[in-house]
Amino acid sequence: MISFTLNGQERKVDADPETPLLWVIRETFSLTGTKFGCGAAQCGACTVHVNGMALRSCVTPIEMVQDADIVTIEGVSGEEAAAVREAWIAIDVPQCGYCQSGQIMSAVNLLQMNRKPSDEDIDGAMTGNICRCAAYHRIRQAIHDAAKTLEG
Amino acid sequence: MNMHAMLPTRRGFLAGTAGLIIGFHLGLRSEAATGISINGVPAGARGNPFGFDAFIRIAPDDTVTVLSKHLEMGQGPYTGLTTIVAEELDADWSQMRVAHSPADDKLYANLTFGAMGTGGSTSIANSYEQLRQAGATARAMLVQAAAEDWGVPTSKITIEKGRIRHAGSGGESGFGALAEKASQVKLSGAVSLKDPKNFRLIGKDRPRLDTSAKSDGTAIYTIDIHYPGMATAVVLHPTQFGAKPATVDDAETRKVKGVIDVKTIPQGVAVYGETTFAALKGRDALKVEWDASSAEKRSSADIIAQYQNTAKQPGVDITKTGDIDKAFAGEGVKVFEADYVFPYLAHAPMEPLDAILIKAEDGSIDAYLGSQSPTGDQRAIAGGLGIDPAQVRIHTQFAGGSFGRRAQQDSTYATEVGETLKAFAQDRPLKHLWTREDDIRGGFYRPIYVHKLKGALAPDGTITAWDQTIVGQSIFAGTHLEAYLQGGPDATSHEGASDAPYAIANKRVTLHTMKTGVPVLWWRSVGHTHTAFTTETFLDELLMAAGLDPVEGRLALLKDQARHAAVLKHAAEMADWGKAAPEGRARGVAVHKSFGTYVAEVAEVSGGP
Numbered sequence: 001m002i003s004f005t006l007n008g009q010e011r012k013v014d015a016d017p018e019t020p021l022l023w024v025i026r027e028t029f030s031l032t033g034t035k036f037g038c039g040a041a042q043c044g045a046c047t048v049h050v051n052g053m054a055l056r057s058c059v060t061p062i063e064m065v066q067d068a069d070i071v072t073i074e075g076v077s078g079e080e081a082a083a084v085r086e087a088w089i090a091i092d093v094p095q096c097g098y099c100q101s102g103q104i105m106s107a108v109n110l111l112q113m114n115r116k117p118s119d120e121d122i123d124g125a126m127t128g129n130i131c132r133c134a135a136y137h138r139i140r141q142a143i144h145d146a147a148k149t150l151e152g
Numbered sequence: 153m154n155m156h157a158m159l160p161t162r163r164g165f166l167a168g169t170a171g172l173i174i175g176f177h178l179g180l181r182s183e184a185a186t187g188i189s190i191n192g193v194p195a196g197a198r199g200n201p202f203g204f205d206a207f208i209r210i211a212p213d214d215t216v217t218v219l220s221k222h223l224e225m226g227q228g229p230y231t232g233l234t235t236i237v238a239e240e241l242d243a244d245w246s247q248m249r250v251a252h253s254p255a256d257d258k259l260y261a262n263l264t265f266g267a268m269g270t271g272g273s274t275s276i277a278n279s280y281e282q283l284r285q286a287g288a289t290a291r292a293m294l295v296q297a298a299a300e301d302w303g304v305p306t307s308k309i310t311i312e313k314g315r316i317r318h319a320g321s322g323g324e325s326g327f328g329a330l331a332e333k334a335s336q337v338k339l340s341g342a343v344s345l346k347d348p349k350n351f352r353l354i355g356k357d358r359p360r361l362d363t364s365a366k367s368d369g370t371a372i373y374t375i376d377i378h379y380p381g382m383a384t385a386v387v388l389h390p391t392q393f394g395a396k397p398a399t400v401d402d403a404e405t406r407k408v409k410g411v412i413d414v415k416t417i418p419q420g421v422a423v424y425g426e427t428t429f430a431a432l433k434g435r436d437a438l439k440v441e442w443d444a445s446s447a448e449k450r451s452s453a454d455i456i457a458q459y460q461n462t463a464k465q466p467g468v469d470i471t472k473t474g475d476i477d478k479a480f481a482g483e484g485v486k487v488f489e490a491d492y493v494f495p496y497l498a499h500a501p502m503e504p505l506d507a508i509l510i511k512a513e514d515g516s517i518d519a520y521l522g523s524q525s526p527t528g529d530q531r532a533i534a535g536g537l538g539i540d541p542a543q544v545r546i547h548t549q550f551a552g553g554s555f556g557r558r559a560q561q562d563s564t565y566a567t568e569v570g571e572t573l574k575a576f577a578q579d580r581p582l583k584h585l586w587t588r589e590d591d592i593r594g595g596f597y598r599p600i601y602v603h604k605l606k607g608a609l610a611p612d613g614t615i616t617a618w619d620q621t622i623v624g625q626s627i628f629a630g631t632h633l634e635a636y637l638q639g640g641p642d643a644t645s646h647e648g649a650s651d652a653p654y655a656i657a658n659k660r661v662t663l664h665t666m667k668t669g670v671p672v673l674w675w676r677s678v679g680h681t682h683t684a685f686t687t688e689t690f691l692d693e694l695l696m697a698a699g700l701d702p703v704e705g706r707l708a709l710l711k712d713q714a715r716h717a718a719v720l721k722h723a724a725e726m727a728d729w730g731k732a733a734p735e736g737r738a739r740g741v742a743v744h745k746s747f748g749t750y751v752a753e754v755a756e757v758s759g760g761p
Contacts, residue, residue, distance in 0.1 A: 033369020098552025
């Protein structure tokens, strides 16, 4: 039995300890905003926050998250998350949208650690998140816009 | 087991009667768009909607649901098609909803293809007049109903932002209150369409309807659908195209906790799990020997080498003007040559191929998937299951990217899905999932192409000859689409080169059509992925050798091509083409027509170390 906090709620799961966190989030707890894209930490669609850090849930076995604090797209909150979501919607960042939960989780994590990222900071932080529709220009713009909102 | 009586576990996912449509509640931007529609009625709407034609449903709560015949895979038809209807209907944008239409070639054909299909950059173009007509007809029916209700002439009734009014009597109504009566109206004569100068919505930028749900994790894709009792299947596919399972040792697989069953199907070996991870772990534990006797064994490098050898000779003439040989032999001409190799490309949509099949009590099937070809996939799923296509109801979902991948010529993925459920021999709902490895190794790539280009430059700098040999595999050949070729060359192999716009006196484009055991498919702009690059970069080489500016040199060759010339000039102006590029950077330009759209681009690039 592995216990952790998921979006602020205490959770227990009795499953194969090798099970990637991704499938537990999606199938055990029915939080489907976190996506399966590659299963190999190559695309970033499965990005969640574990103890405040962006992590690829598709390669994180649940035995690694005992007592961890896990936040998914459904539970992410705070001023950075609000600013990112607002910026995302304002300039229509998503196209097919499938990568966007992961993009947003990485973007929020970046702004939590760096309130005023440069283009290079953004490219560095977002490099693990692939968008096959190639919305990269809007993603970068939206992060700058969110940073501006946070500046007040 | 009655599927439709089962309670869904997924928030907002509602099981309804046969013919269930999972749609999408657009909502205002400020609200989370989490609603799901049944038969086009947004969840929570009061009462039943009234159908006006194949495309429009108006509910008592004033919401208007447009049934999209085109897949939303990121390219925006849900917003675009809804805009067209809202415009002619004079609806308020906030009352508009969208859901995907059922699979029906009669009602929902792509008018360009003659069957349902999303592709070829046709979604808006083929729907434009059709949906304007649909919107204008529904509007006229509402006006007629209001006129009868209020005892006033139709000519005195106005509609603005979803409000129907008669100024003289002060009569006013939303759409919903009149929807039932209006849906019964028999119009006499043709309806008139709006004068485009009065458009309020078309041509204006507006937020996409699906942005909100795609920014908070609530948008539902096929992979997100969950039913109680659902099993998940993954298939171990051969490592060589065309190989078949010879011996299967599933002893270790069956020991994996959560593995339900293992079955050999024509496409490989299917592993059924209680969870996705159980199925994946079980698949990893399979020991399968493959019969590769009829498999394609060449590598990409082998195929490219063969194509390069073939390219040394001209192929079948596609375009021929003037006298190539004479032009190359001309006095003082300089001859330039270039060879190009294009690799296989996988579409790699972010959401791998997936589908949900749910068997109803009567044996019919509800299929949930993101398909560019719903009726083709309907036939293929039915074929895989060995049942009548009328027994398969397709519920088209948002697709997490596609780029052509979900429009297979013969719907072979859908066939595999049907075969997988048939072999399961259980009545449980089934999720069928390809992994990224299945996707990348699974074929249906943009074909390998080799181009050989040869150009002649006269002493005065005129390009006098252009000779282009293209070598590659046909996308239509070997599929049911081969009949459309009528024995001729496949235009998707040479489009964009054979019809290149430049005025060159002596020109020849030839094609060698090759065969391999690797399945190929259209990928984004299809032939233009390789022809735009070869024609534009080789032209640059010739212009550079002639000492001509890339924009001016092109314009001189585009005297009879007004639209190419106009977009090229416009792009050059936007990019300040005349001004020098910043230190360490260089600019390049290209212009091309693809699928009816003229595109010019200027790229400014910096060189790396």
